[in-house]
Amino acid sequence: MSEQATPTEPSGVGLVESQTVELFTAARPLALDSGASLGPVTLAYETYGELNAAHTNAVLICHALSGDAHVAGLHAGDERPGWWDGFIGPGRAIDTNHHFVLCSNVIGGCSGSTGPASIDPTTGKPYGLHFPMVTVADMVRAQAALLDHLGIRRLRSVIGGSVGGMQALQWALDFPERVESCVIIAATGRLSAQNIAFNAVSRQAIMTDPEFFDGRYQEHDAVPRRGLAVARMMAHITYLSEEGLQDKFGRALQDREHLSYGFDPDFAVESYLAYQGSKFVQRFDANTYLYFTKAMDYFDPFPDDPTATAALAPVECDFFVCSFSSDWRFQSSRSKELVRLLLRHRKHVAYQEFASSQGHDSFLLDVPAYKATLKTFLDRRAGILQ
Amino acid sequence: MSEQATPTEPSGVGLVESQTVELFTAARPLALDSGASLGPVTLAYETYGELNAAHTNAVLICHALSGDAHVAGLHAGDERPGWWDGFIGPGRAIDTNHHFVLCSNVIGGCSGSTGPASIDPTTGKPYGLHFPMVTVADMVRAQAALLDHLGIRRLRSVIGGSVGGMQALQWALDFPERVESCVIIAATGRLSAQNIAFNAVSRQAIMTDPEFFDGRYQEHDAVPRRGLAVARMMAHITYLSEEGLQDKFGRALQDREHLSYGFDPDFAVESYLAYQGSKFVQRFDANTYLYFTKAMDYFDPFPDDPTATAALAPVECDFFVCSFSSDWRFQSSRSKELVRLLLRHRKHVAYQEFASSQGHDSFLLDVPAYKATLKTFLDRRAGILQ
Numbered sequence: 144m145s146e147q148a149t150p151t152e153p154s155g156v157g158l159v160e161s162q163t164v165e166l167f168t169a170a171r172p173l174a175l176d177s178g179a180s181l182g183p184v185t186l187a188y189e190t191y192g193e194l195n196a197a198h199t200n201a202v203l204i205c206h207a208l209s210g211d212a213h214v215a216g217l218h219a220g221d222e223r224p225g226w227w228d229g230f231i232g233p234g235r236a237i238d239t240n241h242h243f244v245l246c247s248n249v250i251g252g253c254s255g256s257t258g259p260a261s262i263d264p265t266t267g268k269p270y271g272l273h274f275p276m277v278t279v280a281d282m283v284r285a286q287a288a289l290l291d292h293l294g295i296r297r298l299r300s301v302i303g304g305s306v307g308g309m310q311a312l313q314w315a316l317d318f319p320e321r322v323e324s325c326v327i328i329a330a331t332g333r334l335s336a337q338n339i340a341f342n343a344v345s346r347q348a349i350m351t352d353p354e355f356f357d358g359r360y361q362e363h364d365a366v367p368r369r370g371l372a373v374a375r376m377m378a379h380i381t382y383l384s385e386e387g388l389q390d391k392f393g394r395a396l397q398d399r400e401h402l403s404y405g406f407d408p409d410f411a412v413e414s415y416l417a418y419q420g421s422k423f424v425q426r427f428d429a430n431t432y433l434y435f436t437k438a439m440d441y442f443d444p445f446p447d448d449p450t451a452t453a454a455l456a457p458v459e460c461d462f463f464v465c466s467f468s469s470d471w472r473f474q475s476s477r478s479k480e481l482v483r484l485l486l487r488h489r490k491h492v493a494y495q496e497f498a499s500s501q502g503h504d505s506f507l508l509d510v511p512a513y514k515a516t517l518k519t520f521l522d523r524r525a526g527i528l529q
Numbered sequence: 530m531s532e533q534a535t536p537t538e539p540s541g542v543g544l545v546e547s548q549t550v551e552l553f554t555a556a557r558p559l560a561l562d563s564g565a566s567l568g569p570v571t572l573a574y575e576t577y578g579e580l581n582a583a584h585t586n587a588v589l590i591c592h593a594l595s596g597d598a599h600v601a602g603l604h605a606g607d608e609r610p611g612w613w614d615g616f617i618g619p620g621r622a623i624d625t626n627h628h629f630v631l632c633s634n635v636i637g638g639c640s641g642s643t644g645p646a647s648i649d650p651t652t653g654k655p656y657g658l659h660f661p662m663v664t665v666a667d668m669v670r671a672q673a674a675l676l677d678h679l680g681i682r683r684l685r686s687v688i689g690g691s692v693g694g695m696q697a698l699q700w701a702l703d704f705p706e707r708v709e710s711c712v713i714i715a716a717t718g719r720l721s722a723q724n725i726a727f728n729a730v731s732r733q734a735i736m737t738d739p740e741f742f743d744g745r746y747q748e749h750d751a752v753p754r755r756g757l758a759v760a761r762m763m764a765h766i767t768y769l770s771e772e773g774l775q776d777k778f779g780r781a782l783q784d785r786e787h788l789s790y791g792f793d794p795d796f797a798v799e800s801y802l803a804y805q806g807s808k809f810v811q812r813f814d815a816n817t818y819l820y821f822t823k824a825m826d827y828f829d830p831f832p833d834d835p836t837a838t839a840a841l842a843p844v845e846c847d848f849f850v851c852s853f854s855s856d857w858r859f860q861s862s863r864s865k866e867l868v869r870l871l872l873r874h875r876k877h878v879a880y881q882e883f884a885s886s887q888g889h890d891s892f893l894l895d896v897p898a899y900k901a902t903l904k905t906f907l908d909r910r911a912g913i914l915q
Binding site for chain 1: 738
């Protein structure tokens with residue numbers, strides 16, 4: 144989440160505001176995969192560009208684990224634009240001259256949408272771990288209700304990277320009649336044992352922090368900072384490639400000429416990671432981290448061939464699947480597995496692996512061939528290119 | 530550390546005992562790379578086989594991060610043999626019919642040798658973080674004093690995997706006249722930024738545990754269990770390959786048929802990791818983990834070409850360097866870098882990459898070609914093979 148528009152690129156969407164809408168109520172709750180239900184449900188969302196009269200130009204962005212609805216532009220008073228600002232705006236890859244772009248903070252989130260930090264109406268206290276488990280399909284179901292609210296029947300495209308890519312795939316499966324095209328970036332059809340293992344250690348770090356209080360840390364005026372920082376630091380290593388880390392830091396020392404022979408950070412990479420951890424803790428809720436990682440673990444829309452056949456039968460959208468050469472969190476081989484599955488079921492699929500040394504984080508970064516290909520794919524959907 | 534002799538292999542070294550010896554005193558301390566000195570220094574060690582009359586058949590094993598001096602055989606009353614038992618004994622790869630095998634717990638350790646849990650003679654309390662920083666060269670210097678004590682002038686071979694391989698390399702550099710051959714397994718000449726990053730997160734997990742008490746947890750009758758368990762769980766993922774984890778666990782559920790929709794472990798890989806973490810905490814000291822990871826970070830015997838030339842000039846031993854195809858903690862490419870450096874300096878080097886799906890942990894496991902090649906190399910040194 145480090146890509147930022149630079150001052151030399153003033154052409155973005157400019158000042159933006161988040162909006163919120165209550166989509167489900169206690170009386171008319173959202174039904175969840177677990178069998179539980181959730182209400183009220185508020186979603187925070189942002190939109191950029193104009194919805195055309197026929198309501199046919201909507202592009203939905205699905206955010207990743209640490210993202211939120213603030214994809215592009217500046218909030219008043221902020222210096223940092225949204226997390227994918229360089230991709231969105233007039234003339235950019237996701238061109239707001241042609242598309243109506245929207246993104247919502249997913250349910251379970253901590254940036255304006257209903258999540259574990261919200262007040263449980265039955266107790267008057269924050270949900271904490273009494274928040275029901277939400278799956279990727281639940282997240283998508285809530286997004287579909289937002290589209291209903293906005294009068295959008297069909298999406299020109301649904302786009303996401305990482306767990307956002309899982310949401311995009313789920314959209315194509317669960318709402319085949321509402322999806323024209325689906326862009327799945329640096330994602331996978333299911334987590335591997337190693338993916339689950341890293342998530343499990345993250346959760347262990349958070350849940351064993353004494354400031355966690357069984358998820359009721361808000362009531363104790365506490366934050367499980369140490370555990371969340373450790374979780375983020377570890378995850379951050381997996382978002383970068385070995386090569387990228389080596390190029391950026393190598394064995395350079397941090398603000399010193401000689402080894403300290405002590406336990407302060409000696410190496411620049413140590414300071415960098417500690418900074419990433421402490422920064423994350425200021426903006427992200429630990430319980431949301433638990434819920435989102437669990438939703439990723441659970442995601443498995445095609446556990447076997449018969450379920451794949453059944454799930455894919457009604458799907459007619461155009462898929463664009465892409466991956467990055469140095470991504471080891473979700474390797475290209477995992478994207479190719481998904482592509483092969485889609486092809487076996489005679490779906491329309493384009494696939495591209497982009498060269499990048501930036502690992503999984505590449506999906507957020509200015510990799511020129513990636514940006515250009517995404518732009519071409521979406522411009523074509525808008526009828527700008529044939 | 531999971532390789533165990535099976536009941537069908539009763540031919541090992543049998544019952545063994547650890548011994549201890551005080552090698553340095555407060556009056557005659559061990560000089561350390563940091564400029565500090567350490568005394569008294571006790572080393573715990575084990576030996577298997579017989580030292581021949583000429584004292585020319587000694588093979589030194591250097592243990593890795595979580596290892597100790599108990600390499601082979603059974604301690605009275607124990608059911609589990611030493612950590613490399615399958616490799617050591619009459620007729621085995623490190624054949625005790627021909628070699629006198631020894632291993633010592635390194636300084637800074639927690640299994641009988643002087644380390645941060647030892648009593649600081651100047652305060653009468655455990656050292657904790659007042660224990661001086663020890664480097665790989667310091668560890669080796671203490672091992673050399675043990676050889677002096679045992680009357681061993683020259684080693685037939687020094688062998689180690691992972692940080693044990695770093696010690697083996699350091700032996701060849703610092704005591705060239707005392708090393709006939711050097712076996713460096715699944716190791717590297719220096720940690721990469723990613724390696725350092727994982728170590729840094731491990732230390733962060735331990736040092737931010739409220740039960741850490743600035744390293745004085747013994748005085749508080751506490752143990753930073755949570756942090757040490759998280760550190761171990763994370764490290765454990767890096768010791769295994771993605772493929773190995775996938776083959777062993779995949780997405781299998783643990784003792785359940787359906788997802789729990791809660792935060793208990795759903796997947797078998799989660800339970801496995803939690804078990805590894807809790808088991809490790811029972812046997813390993815958190816401060817030692819800090820010191821050993823820092824020693825690994827600092828290891829860099831050839832920061833540039835001139836130092837390599839100077840360090841390697843007097844070295845005459847035969848090197849055998851090996852790596853494992855699925856090891857991503859210390860990839861084969863890192864071993865090959867070391868091999869190229871040694872070759873450029875006209876050293877005698879054999880190198881082999883062994884196919885294994887078990888990742889970094891392969892060095893501890895029964896990979897038949899690896900075991901056979903190691904046996905051949907060592908049998909030749911003993912004059913059994915030509």
